[in-house]
Amino acid sequence: MRAVVDDATAEFHAFFERHYAELVRLAHLLTGDADGADDLAADALLALWDRWDRVRGAEYPAAYARGVVANMARSRIRSAVRERRRVTLFWSCRNEKTDDPDVPAVIDVQAALRGLPFCKRACVVLRHSFDLSEKDTAHTLGISVGTVKSQTSKGMAELYRRLDPAAGAGAGSA
Known part of the structure; x- marks a missing residue:
């Protein structure tokens, strides 16, 4: 056939x-x-x-x-x-508790990305991994270009803090 x-x-x-x-x-x-x-x-x-x-x-x-x-x-x-x-x-x-959980010593980029809220993660991934323009990212996600700019900036700042805790330690909280 x-x-x-x-x-x-x-x-x-x-x-x-x-x-x-x-x-x-x-x-x-x-x-x-x-x-x-x-x-x-x-x-x-x-x-x-x-x-x-x-x-x-x-x-x-x-x-x-x-x-x-x-x-x-x-x-x-x-x-x-x-x-x-x-x-x-x-x-x-349940009453069972673990006093000393096994916490990984190193946070990799994927773990740090998973820690970001979805919109920040999507903006960072589309802008930096897929090299999409702000306009194309906004079109893909159905959000404004301004939102893409702010979410990408905030997402990258959060990734830097997560991946280099020493950098955030001296900066105080915002």
């Missing part, structure tokens, strides 16, 4: 080939989950395929795709937070 390939299917296939790796990388940096990033990008592309007639007519289809990944990442993070709260609530009812 021969498959019929129309223009829309061929365009989507080309779009997939061109942007899949980028969307996986974006998902990984936003969620901090290397294993789940591939699934998240695939889910986003499936959602794009379902709306391909609208997406292919968009002015910036790649920005639209990044926005879908960012929104799905936000949803997954929120779901994970809700699940952690349920688990924490369950375990808080």
